[in-house]
Amino acid sequence: MPSQMELVMETIMIMFHKFAGDKGYLTKGDLRVLMEKEFPGFLENQDPLAVDKIMNDLDQCQDGKVGFQSCFLLMVGLSITCNDYFIIHMKQKGKK
Template sequence: MPSQMEHGMEMMMFMFHKFAGDKCYLTKDDLKVLMEKEFPVFLENQKDSLSVDIIMKDLDRYQDGKVGFQSFFTLIAGLSTTCNDYFVVYTKQKGWK
């Protein structure tokens, strides 16, 4: 039975391939659908309506319109870091340990 951490890794891989399909990369349209379905709160809180375009540009390492798993993982890591920063501040404000 996988640990919680292993399950989390498995879920990230599954979600990437769910939206990438057999081609094993995300297009801008794939990324937009993934973001709308899996990160709706994040998108709602963006001030720039072109946030998916900006994210795609940042993740498209070779400017070929493709986002591979490694770049996708960079997105997940960045979002997780931002959420963790908020969590740390919030728990300190609440006096939680």
């Protein structure tokens, strides 16, 4: 039986390939759909050009393609941001 971490890794890989399809990379359109479906709460509070900015950051070759490694870095970055928020929220909750 897989561990929780193995299931998380599998989910990340499945999600990437679901949106990348057979081509094996995400276009800006694919990235937008992924963000809208998988991170709707994040996009609610962002600049309308947030996906464009994210695409520019991830597409280091400037070829309009985001591979698994870059997409994974996005997910890690979002996880770090969420963890930072969680820690701040928990500290504030403890002060009440």
